[in-house]
Amino acid sequence: MTEELHRWQIGDVRITRVQELEAPDIRFVIPDATVENLATIPWLGPFRSPNGHALASVHTLILEVGERRIVVDTCIGNDKPRPIPPWNMLKLPFLEDLEKAGFAPSSIDTVICTHLHIDHVGWNTRLVDGRWVPTFPNARYLFGRVEYEHWSRQTERADMLPVFADSVKPLLERGLADLVEWDHQLCPEIRLMPSAGHTPGHASVLISSKGKRAMITGDFAHHPCQMAHPEWSSTADYDPVASEATRRRVFGDLAGEPVLVIGTHFAGPTAGHVVRDGNAFKLIV
Numbered sequence: 657m658t659e660e661l662h663r664w665q666i667g668d669v670r671i672t673r674v675q676e677l678e679a680p681d682i683r684f685v686i687p688d689a690t691v692e693n694l695a696t697i698p699w700l701g702p703f704r705s706p707n708g709h710a711l712a713s714v715h716t717l718i719l720e721v722g723e724r725r726i727v728v729d730t731c732i733g734n735d736k737p738r739p740i741p742p743w744n745m746l747k748l749p750f751l752e753d754l755e756k757a758g759f760a761p762s763s764i765d766t767v768i769c770t771h772l773h774i775d776h777v778g779w780n781t782r783l784v785d786g787r788w789v790p791t792f793p794n795a796r797y798l799f800g801r802v803e804y805e806h807w808s809r810q811t812e813r814a815d816m817l818p819v820f821a822d823s824v825k826p827l828l829e830r831g832l833a834d835l836v837e838w839d840h841q842l843c844p845e846i847r848l849m850p851s852a853g854h855t856p857g858h859a860s861v862l863i864s865s866k867g868k869r870a871m872i873t874g875d876f877a878h879h880p881c882q883m884a885h886p887e888w889s890s891t892a893d894y895d896p897v898a899s900e901a902t903r904r905r906v907f908g909d910l911a912g913e914p915v916l917v918i919g920t921h922f923a924g925p926t927a928g929h930v931v932r933d934g935n936a937f938k939l940i941v
């Protein structure tokens with residue numbers, strides 16, 4: 657495992673982070689996240705590398721409640737030809753790490769993808785004898801209907817076509833996928849929340865149990881520096897204006913509330929609480 661296991665308990669829901677890899681500098685996603693700009697955000701400490709860059713993590717989050725075992729986002733995956741060199745044709749021990757954390761793939765009953773980007777759908781499938789087969793054979797795979805319809809029809813992002821073909825379509829073809837609405841309730845404790853902008857059908861995940869609450873961001877924010885600067889949109893944002901509006905709205909709703917915010921790409925401590933900081937926000941770990 658590349659880093660120690662992170663675990664949080666929200667009422668009856670246990671949340672475990674299993675990391676696939678860490679990215680040492682997030683500028684390829686957030687160009688404004690330069691060492692100089694980040695140095696002006698004093699509270700960012702644990703989310704920066706020793707040389708001052710913005711760290712990012714690619715990890716999955718497993719939610720356990722009762723008999724349910726729900727995987728949120730499935731990272732990049734192995735053996736997949738990808739245009740981003742550090743993500744191309746990976747051979748990482750992610751499934752072994754998942755097993756070591758106590759999660760045999762066959763024990764997972766549900767997979768949710770917050771959106772259908774390259775680093776959120778990868779382990780939906782794995783390569784066996786030249787074919788893409790479901791990594792989690794006993795799971796229902798939940799894809800947002802709006803998100804699915806967008807990526808199944810679009811032609812402007814040629815790089816997304818193989819991602820859709822090897823990591824989304826095989827689940828539909830095998831009848832293992834369900835298209836769900838933006839506010840889908842998975843069980844009494846867990847539901848989706850619309851947070852569009854990064855992609856047209858992007859959803860975050862809300863957890864609520866016994867008076868405790870948490871949110872899994874997905875990619876409406878990639879790094880806590882976007883709390884200080886919600887206008888720092890990602891190069892991967894489908895609609896940068898909408899993504900900034902979503903960050904301002906959601907961080908505003910979260911600020912001062914007892915909601916543990918768990919970042920889908922937040923490195924280091926990965927989670928914290930949002931508070932107001934002047935005209936923007938900060939994350940208290």
Ligand SMILES: [Zn+2]
Binds near residue numbers: 771773854875892
């Ligand atoms: Zn994304």
